[in-house]
Amino acid sequence: MPATPAPGSVGIGLRAPHYAQILERRPALDFLEVHAENFFAAGGRARAWLERFRAAYPLSVHGVGLSLGSVDPLDEAHLARLEALVRRFDPLLVSEHLCWSSFGARHANDLLPLPHTREALDHVVPRIAKVQERLGRQLLVENVSAYVLPGGEMPEWEFLVQVARRSGCGILLDVNNVWVNAANHGFDPYAFVEAIPAALVGQYHLGGFEPTAAALVDTHGARVSAEVWRLFEATVAHLGPKPTLIEWDTRLPALDVLLDEAERARTLTACARHATRQVA
Amino acid sequence: MSALAAFQREFMDTLFAAAPPGDARLAIYHGAVRANWARALASAYPVVRRLVGEAFFAAAAAAYALAHPSRSGDLGAFGERFADFLAAYGPAASLAYLPDVARLEWALHGSASAADVPPFDFAALQSLPEDRHGTVRLRLHPAVRLLECAHPVVAIWEANQHGRDGTPSRRDGAERVLVARRGFDPLPRALAPAEWTLLEALARGFTLDEACAALGDEAGQLERLLVALAAEGVVCGFDAPG
Numbered sequence: 001m002p003a004t005p006a007p008g009s010v011g012i013g014l015r016a017p018h019y020a021q022i023l024e025r026r027p028a029l030d031f032l033e034v035h036a037e038n039f040f041a042a043g044g045r046a047r048a049w050l051e052r053f054r055a056a057y058p059l060s061v062h063g064v065g066l067s068l069g070s071v072d073p074l075d076e077a078h079l080a081r082l083e084a085l086v087r088r089f090d091p092l093l094v095s096e097h098l099c100w101s102s103f104g105a106r107h108a109n110d111l112l113p114l115p116h117t118r119e120a121l122d123h124v125v126p127r128i129a130k131v132q133e134r135l136g137r138q139l140l141v142e143n144v145s146a147y148v149l150p151g152g153e154m155p156e157w158e159f160l161v162q163v164a165r166r167s168g169c170g171i172l173l174d175v176n177n178v179w180v181n182a183a184n185h186g187f188d189p190y191a192f193v194e195a196i197p198a199a200l201v202g203q204y205h206l207g208g209f210e211p212t213a214a215a216l217v218d219t220h221g222a223r224v225s226a227e228v229w230r231l232f233e234a235t236v237a238h239l240g241p242k243p244t245l246i247e248w249d250t251r252l253p254a255l256d257v258l259l260d261e262a263e264r265a266r267t268l269t270a271c272a273r274h275a276t277r278q279v280a
Numbered sequence: 281m282s283a284l285a286a287f288q289r290e291f292m293d294t295l296f297a298a299a300p301p302g303d304a305r306l307a308i309y310h311g312a313v314r315a316n317w318a319r320a321l322a323s324a325y326p327v328v329r330r331l332v333g334e335a336f337f338a339a340a341a342a343a344y345a346l347a348h349p350s351r352s353g354d355l356g357a358f359g360e361r362f363a364d365f366l367a368a369y370g371p372a373a374s375l376a377y378l379p380d381v382a383r384l385e386w387a388l389h390g391s392a393s394a395a396d397v398p399p400f401d402f403a404a405l406q407s408l409p410e411d412r413h414g415t416v417r418l419r420l421h422p423a424v425r426l427l428e429c430a431h432p433v434v435a436i437w438e439a440n441q442h443g444r445d446g447t448p449s450r451r452d453g454a455e456r457v458l459v460a461r462r463g464f465d466p467l468p469r470a471l472a473p474a475e476w477t478l479l480e481a482l483a484r485g486f487t488l489d490e491a492c493a494a495l496g497d498e499a500g501q502l503e504r505l506l507v508a509l510a511a512e513g514v515v516c517g518f519d520a521p522g
Contacts, residue, residue, distance in 0.1 A: 213304070
C-alpha cells in the first residue's frame with residue numbers, strides 16, 4: 001500500500017505547459033495531481049514525463065472519465081487502463097467523480113449530475129465497490145458542480161455521505177463545488193460542510209468558478225474566490241487538515257500563480273489548525 | 281426503464297441535439313460538451329484546423345461529434361473517424377486533399393502514444409545461422425503507421441508546421457507515407473516504391489524470403505533497406521521459427 005499523505009499537504013494539478021518548469025524549479029509542493037486519462041497511452045512522451053514526475057514528487061491520480069453513475073455497464077477497458085496506471089505509478093491518492101458521463105454507449109465527456117435518490121445510491125455504490133476491488137485500494141469520490149438539480153429525495157451532502165459509508169470510499173471534498181452548488185441551488189454551503197463526517201474526507205480540491213447570467217460555472221479558469229477561501233478555512237477548522245489541491249484547467253496561468261494559490265492554502269490550513277486547537 | 285435510466289437518456293438526448301436547449305442551465309452543459317470535443321479534435325488535427333480556419337473547423341467538429349459520438353471516457357480516443365467524416369462533409373467537398381491530411385494526422389496521433397519498445401537487436405539476428413534468415417519475420421515498431429494517399433500529404437503537412445507559410449512543395453500526386461517516431465516525435469516521410477513494398481510485406485507478416493520475392497527486380501536492395509529501416513527505429517524485433 002502507498003504511504004498516507006500528510007494531512008496538511010498541498011499540491012497542484014499538473015498540466016503540460018508547466019511540465020518542464022516544475023522539473024527544473026522543483027517547487028516545494030507535497031504532491032502533484034494528474035488526470036488519469038491523459039496517461040492512458042501505452043507509451044510516448046506523456047508517459048515518459050510521468051515517470052520523471054514520479055521520481056520527483058508523490059502523485060495523485062484523478063480520473064475524469066469512468067462514468068461511475070451511468071446506467072451503462074462499467075467500461076471494462078477504461079477500468080483496465082486505470083488499474084494499469086495505478087499499479088505502475090502507485091499514487092498516494094486515486095479519485096473519481098460522483099457523476100455520470102455516458103448513456104447508451106455515447107459519451108458526453110463531461111461530469112453530469114446524478115439525482116440524489118435512493119435508486120441512484122443503490123446503483124452507484126456497488127460500482128464504486130467494484131472499482132475499489134479492481135484497484136485494490138480505496139477510491140476518493142468527488143462532489144461535482146451541477147447547474148441543474150435532477151430532483152432528489154435527500155440533500156447532496158447526505159447522498160455523498162451515504163455513498164462513502166456504504167461503498168467504503170473516501171470523499172474528495174471540492175470546496176469550490178460546494179460553493180458553486182450552494183449558490184446555484186440555494187442552500188447553505190456551511191451546512192453542507194458541517195454534515196460531512198471528518199473521518200470520511202481524504203482530500204480537498206480548490207479551484208476557480210466564473211459567474212454567468214445563468215449560474216456560477218466551475219471553469220477551473222480563475223483564482224479561488226474570496227468566498228471559497230473563507231469556506232475552506234471553515235472546512236479545515238471543522239473537518240481538519242487534509243491533502244489540498246489547487247486545480248486550474250482553462251486559460252492556464254503562469255506556474256507562479258498556481259504556486260501562490262497553493263501557498264495560500266498552506267497558510268490558511270496552518271491558521272485553521274491553530275484556531276481549532278485554541279477552540280479545543 | 282428505471283427512473284435513473286430515463287433521466288440519463290433524456291439528458292443525453294438534450295446534449296446530442298443540434299440546437300441548444302431553451303433552459304439556460306442545461307445550455308451550459310450543451311456548450312461545455314461541444315467545447316471539450318472541439319478541443320480534443322483540435323489537438324489531434326492541428327493541420328486540418330489550420331487549413332480550414334477556426335470557424336470552419338468548429339462547425340465541422342460540432343457536426344462530427346453528433347455524427348460519430350464519443351465512445352470513450354478518454355478524449356484521446358475521440359476523432360478516429362474524422363477523415364471519413366470529412367470525405368462526406370459537404371462544406372469540405374472542394375478540399376479533396378483534406379480527408380488524406382486528416383488520415384495522416386490520426387496516424388501521427390496514434391503513433392505518438394504507442395508503446396515504447398527497446399531498439400532492434402541486430403546482434404541477436406546476426407547470431408542466427410545464415411540459412412535461417414529467410415524464414416525470419418521482422419516486427420514493425422508499434423508507433424509505425426503506413427498510409428497510401430491520393431494527395432501529397434507529407435508536403436502539405438510539412439508546409440503547415442509552425443513557422444511555415446503553408447505553401448506545399450508540390451500540390452499533386454499520390455504519396456505512400458511512413459509514420460515513425462524519432463524520439464517521442466511522430467514524423468511522416470514519403471516512401472520510395474521499394475521501401476513501400478518492403479514495409480507493406482513486413483506489416484503483413486511476410487518472412488524475409490517472401491519480402492524479397494515481393495521486391496522483385498529490387499530484391500538486391502533488401503539488406504540496404506532493412507539496415508536503414510532498423511536505424512530509423514521502424515523495425516524493432518523479429519520472430520524466428522523453431
